Amino acid sequence: xxxxxxxxxxxxxxxxxxxxxxxxxxxHPGGSLSAADIFTYLYFEEMNxxxxxxxxxxxxxxxxxxxxxxxxxxxxxxxxxYFPVEDLLTLRHTGSYLQGHPDMKNIPxxxxxxxxxxxxxxxxxxxxxxxxxxxxxxxxxxxxxxGEIQEGQIWEAAMFAGFRELDNLCVxxxxxxxxxxxxxxxxxSPYPIDKKFEAFNFHAININGNDxxxxxxxxxxxxxxxxxxxxxIAHTVKGKDVSFxxxxxxxxxxxPNDAEYEIAMEDxxxxxxxxxxx
Amino acid sequence: MxxxxxxxxxxxxxxxxxxxxxxxxxxxxxxxxxAAATKTSVFKKAFPERHIDCGIAEANMIGIAAGLSTCxxxxxxxTFAMFAAGRAFEQVRxxxxxxxxxxxxxxxxAGISVGExxxxxQCNEDIALMRSIPGMVVINPxxxxxxxxxxxxxxxxxxxxxxRFGRLAVPVMNDREDYTFEIGKGVVLREGKDCxxxxxxxxxxxxxxxxxxxxxxxIDAQVINMHTIKPLDEExxxxxxxxxxxxxxxxxxxxxGGLGAxxxxxxxEKYPTKVTRIGMNDIxxxxxxxxxxxxxxxxxxxxxxxxxxxxxx
Numbered sequence: 001x002x003x004x005x006x007x008x009x010x011x012x013x014x015x016x017x018x019x020x021x022x023x024x025x026x027x028h029p030g031g032s033l034s035a036a037d038i039f040t041y042l043y044f045e046e047m048n049x050x051x052x053x054x055x056x057x058x059x060x061x062x063x064x065x066x067x068x069x070x071x072x073x074x075x076x077x078x079x080x081x082y083f084p085v086e087d088l089l090t091l092r093h094t095g096s097y098l099q100g101h102p103d104m105k106n107i108p109x110x111x112x113x114x115x116x117x118x119x120x121x122x123x124x125x126x127x128x129x130x131x132x133x134x135x136x137x138x139x140x141x142x143x144x145x146x147g148e149i150q151e152g153q154i155w156e157a158a159m160f161a162g163f164r165e166l167d168n169l170c171v172x173x174x175x176x177x178x179x180x181x182x183x184x185x186x187x188x189s190p191y192p193i194d195k196k197f198e199a200f201n202f203h204a205i206n207i208n209g210n211d212x213x214x215x216x217x218x219x220x221x222x223x224x225x226x227x228x229x230x231x232x233i234a235h236t237v238k239g240k241d242v243s244f245x246x247x248x249x250x251x252x253x254x255x256p257n258d259a260e261y262e263i264a265m266e267d268x269x270x271x272x273x274x275x276x277x278x
Numbered sequence: 279m280x281x282x283x284x285x286x287x288x289x290x291x292x293x294x295x296x297x298x299x300x301x302x303x304x305x306x307x308x309x310x311x312x313a314a315a316t317k318t319s320v321f322k323k324a325f326p327e328r329h330i331d332c333g334i335a336e337a338n339m340i341g342i343a344a345g346l347s348t349c350x351x352x353x354x355x356x357t358f359a360m361f362a363a364g365r366a367f368e369q370v371r372x373x374x375x376x377x378x379x380x381x382x383x384x385x386x387x388a389g390i391s392v393g394e395x396x397x398x399x400q401c402n403e404d405i406a407l408m409r410s411i412p413g414m415v416v417i418n419p420x421x422x423x424x425x426x427x428x429x430x431x432x433x434x435x436x437x438x439x440x441x442r443f444g445r446l447a448v449p450v451m452n453d454r455e456d457y458t459f460e461i462g463k464g465v466v467l468r469e470g471k472d473c474x475x476x477x478x479x480x481x482x483x484x485x486x487x488x489x490x491x492x493x494x495x496x497i498d499a500q501v502i503n504m505h506t507i508k509p510l511d512e513e514x515x516x517x518x519x520x521x522x523x524x525x526x527x528x529x530x531x532x533x534x535g536g537l538g539a540x541x542x543x544x545x546x547e548k549y550p551t552k553v554t555r556i557g558m559n560d561i562x563x564x565x566x567x568x569x570x571x572x573x574x575x576x577x578x579x580x581x582x583x584x585x586x587x588x589x590x591x
Binding site: 061063103104105111112113115116119121122125126129133153156157159160 | 377
């Protein structure tokens with residue numbers, strides 16, 4: 001995809017997030033929106049995947065360790081063709097296969113169930129290890145939150161990955177600087193994130209996580225890095241492209257009401273229109 | 279008493295892994311720096327490339343196993359019961375239980391028979407914890423032979439399994455021609471009509487010995503080996519209650535939440551019968567040689583005999 005195509009797709013992913021969370025009257029828009037460009041790049045450009053063959057043993061895998069941003073993952077999966085886009089409106093509804101947090105049992109394209117922070121990265125390491133043991137070429141991607149890395153298990157996994165030189169593993173930290181109770185450096189600062197991962201034998205790359213040029217360069221650099229896993233620290237804006245959500249901690253886990261929904265969708269329409277002018 | 283072989287069930291675990299490993303290339307073993315104690319060291323020697331030591335990081339180890347299981351491996355995750363079921367409970371519940379992944383947990387050093395290490399290492403809560411996870415199978419083998427059979431059955435079973443093993447060498451009692459093992463099927467080892475002792479793990483052999491002493495007192499006790507606590511063999515439990523009308527459960531575990539609780543839950547709903555739970559009475563263990571502790575906490579034949587005869591007289 002061209003950069004423009006990616007940007008347009010990302011708008012659709014963001015619309016899918018707002019549609020889902022609004023229809024559910026619950027969910028996590030802020031962190032889904034900040035990671036929307038990462039989701040888009042992974043599912044539309046980076047990963048070797050086929051929606052018609054979601055369990056292909058040679059596929060690239062993705063673990064959403066920050067599982068609460070399922071709305072973002074689901075929007076990307078739906079747009080990519082894993083299941084119908086209109087099903088996004090059933091998010092979190094009783095009986096829906098689109099559970100509030102990723103459920104690998106019933107959602108095509110979801111490689112690991114998640115939701116409890118700090119656990120997904122370990123599973124990703126297991127998949128990467130399997131790839132090495134089976135001498136396969138697939139890559140494993142894991143998206144963590146910058147609050148999530150306060151969990152000790154993240155560092156257990158990092159220690160394991162660094163020690164085992166899992167260079168087929170690429171971790172992305174969605175560094176939007178906010179968690180539920182406020183800014184991450186006011187709650188319990190995990191900074192400097194890059195230095196911490198480097199201490200665990202990771203190659204660390206800092207980027208603007210909402211810029212596709214930088215996203216592409218980082219993933220390319222990760223693929224070229226041998227002998228150690230890579231962490232991409234994506235500096236993003238929580239609530240990106242929805243005016244009243246941007247950088248507001250409150251929009252971590254709250255659904256927009258009907259009026260807010262209209263404003264959000266209008267914001268996203270405007271972004272899309274501006275792209276069409278290009 | 280004639281020469282009875284004594285082998286710890288953790289030995290059966292270690293040996294069974296090697297046997298399975300020879301046949302099945304997809305079997306992979308994980309440990310958390312306890313390979314010598316859990317006996318996965320035997321597997322490590324035979325198949326070093328398939329033994330993954332994760333270091334002292336049990337939560338991560340569970341996640342690694344979860345990931346491996348989605349890529350064609352059948353992982354056996356090993357550490358002490360305290361850390362497998364205790365420390366990593368939420369990981370077992372959320373990374374393995376909820377997605378119902380095909381991961382087996384080989385938890386050794388369960389119960390007070392850990393001995394000298396003391397209370398911090400003596401897990402009396404693991405059956406309670408693992409039983410509460412939907413879809414988890416919980417097995418507590420009574421001897422080395424049953425341990426090996428359980429490991430093999432666990433490999434064949436599609437879904438998460440928690441296997442509980444002990445540190446202490448215990449009498450081999452299942453070395454008979456007609457021995458079979460089936461997940462979820464308890465075994466009547468001794469018929470009786472006055473009361474039923476439903477035991478699990480190392481308490482099974484102790485219960486059998488206690489039954490002989492009770493018989494000398496004129497108390498005819500039925501003895502059941504309930505190696506699988508979940509799914510509980512409810513049919514057998516109810517049949518026993520119908521037959522003898524008096525149940526004793528015996529486990530190297532808290533009286534809260536384990537075999538006793540499972541049996542009580544079943545009978546109180548389906549065939550109300552008095553159940554006396556013999557186990558650790560909501561107290562922590564302590565340091566000491568295992569046999570002394572089992573005696574002190576009345577989980578050996580002496581203690582079981584005392585408890586049952588006190589109730590039956």
